[in-house]
Amino acid sequence: MPSEPLWAAFQRHDKYGELGIGPLSMGEKIRLVVLAVLVVPIKSLGTLGSLLSFWLFCRLSFVLPASVRTEVVAAAGKVACRCCLWWLGFWRVSWVQVGVQDGHGGSNGSINGSGAVPVVGIVSNHLSWCDILLHMSHSFPCFVARAQTSSQPIIGIISQLMGCLYVDRESSSKVDDGQPRVSDRVRQRMQQMAAGELPHARPLLLFPEGTTTNGRYLLPFKTGAFLAGEPLQPVVIRYGEGGFSPCWEMISAARHIFLLLANPVHTVTCFELPVYHPSEAERKDPKLYAHNVRKLMMDFSGLQGLNATYADKMQLVKRLKQQYGLK
Structure with a gap:
């Protein structure tokens, strides 16, 4: 079993407690009931309406020439995602561009905002499913998605127009099936974009931690x-920080969505650090590159490093479910 410190990255710190089912005062229970009746339906309909409006726009966008369709869809997608965030209660979303710097970001890697080299990827800490809406509202990037996503209702056509990188996670994890791994597909997409072979492709967004945290730590x-x-x-x-944490930790999806909707207002700040240009040593050693970018993000944000893993999180989930008698 992992030690208690490794679980620190996954523990909730809001008033709803572990699994979002902690003891509440009678006043908070009454407040939630009132908001469930008066606020949750309105916010739900507004969010769904924004999503369906964008889906309809995507359906109609095929009348546009392919040369302009990507940019038009991206512009409309940013607006639609901002609307979704507004209906969800994110009335104050701040994107802060951290000042351009000339210097070193690790092993001779440099951080600057010259834009001389195209940025083909975005790496972000991962706290919630809301992170995806935030990034879509700002840069409308593409993602790594399961192959089945392309055929799903509503989000299928949206993911296609975003240019998502579809992978079969089961076959891609095998060594002897002749199929490239997910990581190889990501590398190939980035290299093609950098070479100008995919002029209309959106930047690829990746969450290198591989799971979500409670917003106080940064995993390897x-x-x-x-x-x-x-x-x-x-x-x-x-x-x-407020009564409800939008971080998606130790809480079911349904409970998280309800509490997000039932609490009227949330705030978020996204810090866009200067573009990191890897050194020759970092290009040859992806582990070094990853380590130095992570260190840069921790040094800037004050997030603590913790060598916890997704497996540690799952052990904590199992323990909490046993503690509360849940399946």
């Missing part, structure tokens, strides 16, 4: 985003 980075050795845009997301 997986190397997939760093294999191509191309410049990356680091982003640090920080949700506001």
Whole structure:
């Protein structure tokens, strides 16, 4: 079993407690009931309406020439995602561009915002499913998605127009099936974008921690985003402290969505760090590249490093479910 310190990255720190089912005062229970009746339906309909409006726009966008369709869809997608965030209660979303710097970001890697080299990837800390909406509202990047996503209702056509990288996670994890691994597909996409072979492709967003945290720690980075050795845009997301934490930790999806909707207002600040250009040593060593970008993000944000893993999280989930008698 992991030690208690390794669980620190996954423990909730809001008034709803572990699994979002902690003891509440009678006043808070009454407040939630009132908001469930008066606020949750309105916010739900507004969010769904924004999503369906964008889906309809995507359906109609095929009348546009392919040469302009990607940019038009991206512009509309940013607006639609901002609307979704507004309906969800994120009335104050701040994107802060951290000042351009000339210097070293580790083993001779440099951080600057010259834009001389195209940014083909974005790496971000991962706290919640809301992170995806935040990034879509700002840069409308593409993602690594399961192959089945392309055929799903509503989000299928949206993911296609975003240019998502579809992978069969089961076959891609096998060594002897003749199929490239997910990490190899990511590296190939980034290299093609950097070479100008995919002029209309959106930047690829990756969460290198591989799971979510409670917003106080940064877990070790997986190397997939760093294999191509191309410049990356680091982003640090920080949700506001309040009665409910939008961080998706130790709580079911249904409970999280309800509490997000039932609490009227949330705040979030996203810090866009200068583009990180890897050194020659970092291009040859993805682990070094990942380590140095993670260190840069921690040094800027004050997030603590913790060598916890997804497996540690699952052990904590199991323990909490046993403690509360849940399946």
